[in-house]
Amino acid sequence: MTITAAAPTRAITGGVTPSPEAAAETVASRLDRRLAALDGTPHELFARLYRCSTVHWVERLSREPDADIVFRLIPHFFALYEERVGAVIAGRNSCSAHWKPYFDACRSPHWRHRPADAWRIVIAGVHAHTTIDLRDAIVRTAADHRLAHGRLPDLDVFETLMFGSVCDRSFAAAAVAFCDHNRRTGGPLLGSRLAAQSPNGLIAVWGRWLRAWRRSAWTDARTRIACAHGPA
Numbered sequence: 101m102t103i104t105a106a107a108p109t110r111a112i113t114g115g116v117t118p119s120p121e122a123a124a125e126t127v128a129s130r131l132d133r134r135l136a137a138l139d140g141t142p143h144e145l146f147a148r149l150y151r152c153s154t155v156h157w158v159e160r161l162s163r164e165p166d167a168d169i170v171f172r173l174i175p176h177f178f179a180l181y182e183e184r185v186g187a188v189i190a191g192r193n194s195c196s197a198h199w200k201p202y203f204d205a206c207r208s209p210h211w212r213h214r215p216a217d218a219w220r221i222v223i224a225g226v227h228a229h230t231t232i233d234l235r236d237a238i239v240r241t242a243a244d245h246r247l248a249h250g251r252l253p254d255l256d257v258f259e260t261l262m263f264g265s266v267c268d269r270s271f272a273a274a275a276v277a278f279c280d281h282n283r284r285t286g287g288p289l290l291g292s293r294l295a296a297q298s299p300n301g302l303i304a305v306w307g308r309w310l311r312a313w314r315r316s317a318w319t320d321a322r323t324r325i326a327c328a329h330g331p332a
């Protein structure tokens with residue numbers, strides 16, 4: 101299904117157009133249900149990290165006065181996950197090229213017992229979702245904002261929210277919560293050096309990769325927005 105700029109929010113909330121913050125909170129609930137459906141499969145690994153990231157980001161963004169633009173982004177981002185991962189798992193879509201390494205990694209018969217195979221799934225999922233999917237979500241969010249307000253969003257404010265300390269703290273907390281859950285449940289990442297690191301070491305590893313991938317998505321998205329709509 102091709103999702104237009106305004107479609108994800110209405111589709112996720114049953115046809116009602118809620119506030120941007122309420123729509124983002126609904127995504128967190130949808131991820132809870134998605135995670136339950138994927139329980140016991142290799143897809144649970146990335147879905148859990150994605151859920152942790154969304155919950156922590158929504159919580160911290162709720163304290164920010166200009167966060168509506170990111171709250172608009174979150175449903176678009178989730179719609180792309182559903183379109184490019186959920187629908188593929190269900191057999192309704194073919195796999196996009198940038199998600200192929202993830203689905204290849206999920207085919208490992210050893211993901212429960214080899215931490216390296218489990219991390220390969222997680223890292224491939226994060227890379228796919230925070231490069232191409234994030235780029236496309238940013239472009240759709242800009243179009244959504246223009247449709248609602250007759251102008252593009254302030255991309256400088258958008259960038260600050262995407263790359264400032266609020267975002268960094270959110271994703272750091274999500275990474276730690278993800279690995280804490282794995283340790284408590286004896287999950288497949290148990291015993292890996294990355295999962296066993298102190299929070300500061302873990303944040304350093306995740307932060308470096310995630311920042312570079314997200315920055316690439318942002319740069320590509322701004323180029324596409326400028327081509328489609330002109331300078332903001």
